[in-house]
Amino acid sequence: MQLRLTNIICCNMFLILLVATCLFGVQASEPNLNNRIIGGDYANIYDAPHTAAILLDKESIGSFWPVCTGIVIGVRTILTAAQCTNGTYGSQWLVRAGTPYHNSGGQLRFASYLVQHPDFNSNYDNDISIIVVQQDFILGAALAIGTLPNEGEIVPGGAIGVLSGFGPIFEESVFGNHMYIVKVPIINQEECVAAYTSYNPVTDNMICAGDLENGGIGPCQEDLGGPLVVNNVIVGITSWSLGCARPKYPGVWTRVSKYRAWIDENLV
Template structure:
C-alpha cells in the first residue's frame, strides 16, 4: 500500500485563528474546511445516513471518534458543504480504534482511524489537515473552531449545510471540576472548549468525530458533552496531540 506523510507541526508553529465562526454557528463552505468529511453508516433500512464527522490526514486515512465506529458498512463523503449530498463518496475498507478507548474512563482515548478503499484526490474542497507533535498543548482561552453538520440545538435536527462556530479552550482543572459534578471524568487525553458561563455555542449530536481547529491545525476530535452549549459545561474533545505518535504509527 502506498504511504503519505502526515502534516505534523511543532509547538513553535504559528496557528492562524479563524474569527466569528453546530449550535450558535453559521453556514460555512467546504473550501474553508477542506479536511472535514462526513462519516456515513448504512442503517437497518439500507439508507446511508451521516452520523459523525472526520478529518482527512492522508489520501487514505481519516481521523474520527472511536465511539463513531458502529461497525461496517461505513463510508465517507468529502468535498461537499451539504449533508448527505454531493462531493466524493468512498467506502471505508477497515478501521483501527485506539486500544485504550473506554478502558480507564468513559470515552477516554476516543479516537479511531478509518482506512479508505481508494485514495482521495485533493482539490479545493478536499485537503489534509496538520496536527501538532506529541504533547503540544493549546493555551487556555485560545479561540478554536468546531465545524460539522450536527444538530443545531440539543435533541434537535442536523444542519443541511456545514456549520462553524468559534469557542474558547477552557482550563483543564476547571473543566474537570465542573464535569465531576455530573460524575464524569476529564482525563489528560481530553480538552474542553466553550463559552464558559455563557453557553449558546458548541458542537452537538452528530458532530462527533469532527474537528476542533486551532487556526489551520486539528487539535481536537469532538467526543462528548453534557447537553449542548450549556453555560456550566464546556464541550469535550479528544486531544489530538495526546495521540500523535499512535496516529503516525497507524496512518499508513
C-alpha cells in the first residue's frame, strides 16, 4: 500500500492535492494475485475475522474493484479510512467479509450509506470513515466484530501490533487476492513525529508502527483502512506512510481511541 501525499485513491474523482513525494495511495485496478502486505504471511480468516475487503464501483456501472481494507465493528458497520470514501457515495461500495479472499467466499453486502469524518483533511488527519451496509452480517468464527478501545486509551511504544489487509508485497503494485498478516512494533510518538517532520505532520490523532531501523514490515496501498490490533483491540486504521515499509519511515494509523465517541454515534 504505497502512501502518497496524493489522494490515497489514485483516481481523478478524489480531491486530495497531488504532491511530488509519494505516501502510499490506493488504486482501483485489476488485482495482481502475487501481492500482499510488506513482510507478511498468508492470513487464516480465523486470525483476523474482523477484516474485510472493500470494493468500489468508481464509474457506477456495476463493476466493483478492490481498493481498500475495512474493519467489521457492527453487524452492519464497517470502519475504514476517509481516504477510501472521499468523493464517493454509498451505493458505489461493496463489502466482502468472512473470507481471506477479496474475490470469493464469505458474505457480500452492498453499502447503504457512508459517514465520513467531517474534519478529514489533506494531511490525513481525522482519516476515518464508516460504511453502513444494507443487510446484517451473520456473525461466527470467520466473521466477528472487532473490539474497540476506550476513549483516550493509550498504546505504549514497544507494544506489538498485528496488521491485516489485502495490500501488495512491494511498492508500485496492486491489490492482492489473499489477505496477509504481519506483526509490527508500536513506535514512540516522538520518534514518529521526528521521522516525518519534513514530509507530513504526525498529530495526536495518529499512531505509528514498524521497524524504524530496517523497514521491511508494514502496510502498502490497499491495506488502507485496515486494522492495527494490539492485545485483541483495534487501536489503529491504516492511513499513510512514506513509501511502503521503508527504513526510518514507519506506517501511520488513525488512532481509534480518539474517535470512540464519534464511532458510537454512528454505529449500526
